[in-house]
Amino acid sequence: MSTIHGATELRPATAKRQVYSPLEIYWDAFQQWRKRERLRAKLCQLTERDLTDIGITRGEIEYIASKRGIAMSHRSAGRHNGSAPIFMMLCSACLLVFASEARAQCTARDVLQNQLRLNKRPSPIMPQVLVRSAVDVPVWKKITVGNFSDSLALRNALNTVGCGIGNSAGEILARPTFTLSATKTNVELFAVSAAELGFETDTASLADIYARARQLGFGLAAAEVAPQLRLQYFDQPVGEFLIIGMEPIKTWNGELIILTVANGGAGLILIGQDGSADAKISVMSRFLFVRSSEASKAPTQ
Secondary structure: OHHHHOHHHOOOHHHOOOOOOHHHHHHHHHHHHHHHHHHHHHHHHOOHHHHHHOOOOHHHHHHHHHHOOOOHHHHHHOOOOOHHHHHHHHHHHHHHHHHHHHHOOOOHHHHHHHHHHOOOOOOOOOOOOOOOOHHHOOOOEEEEEOOOOOHHHHHHHHHHOOOEEOHHHHHHHOOOOOOOOOOOEEEEEEEEEOOOOOOOOOEEEHHHHHHHHHHOOEEOEOOOHHHHHHHOOOOOOOOEEEEEOEOOEEOOOOOEEEEEEEEOOOOEEEEEEEOOOOOEEEOOOEEEEEEOHHHHHOOOO
């Protein structure tokens, strides 16, 4: 066991770096944290049966993720026969998770490198400004839709760049009611918070937010906008969660889901959330809408 924990000290002396800058130390720590978060997320996505197959319980996920799986063989040896093969399976799974980063553009490291390359700084926190009309709101971002033949090609594109897809979001993308535009077009998106729509309480129902947005001249976006934005927004800042103002789509179990494009710190991801009419949404949450056809025709001041 000492061989495992001491392996990093067996490299030739000439290969050691003599001086680490504060940025390098921070980056190394950030990489380790990112790997733990990715492992934790992957393990949490497994079913109870899958967890049993690799010899752990759901209650052990936090421990294993914090130890990066090294301590797995001790803790399970008393319970499972053949723990060494199980440990190897878990290690192989971890390696697959980490190795996929080589082809990704959505990992936390890639996002940070992209922001540094573009010299993009985090957007300052702007005061909430009450929206009087959709006509007064500038375009937040323009994206392209209608450039994939089917939803499978779209999901494959997300997998190719390594963007995470939550369980409910993945189910939505596979539903027959999730459709794609037949023609390639540009879509203008407008970002507003529920507070900017005029809500003064801590939360508001999704139905009320949608109703207020329509009154002001916004329209709901097509569901396709969510994965398309995920593919066209690699420089999303950490901590930003953008809810797509869209008609909810039912899962196989009948749950209503809307999609969110997010960067929670462990990489870029597309996730689903409660899309029922009475779902309570924080008024600080930011939504992405389109302009209604009537608002688009109105003259700008």
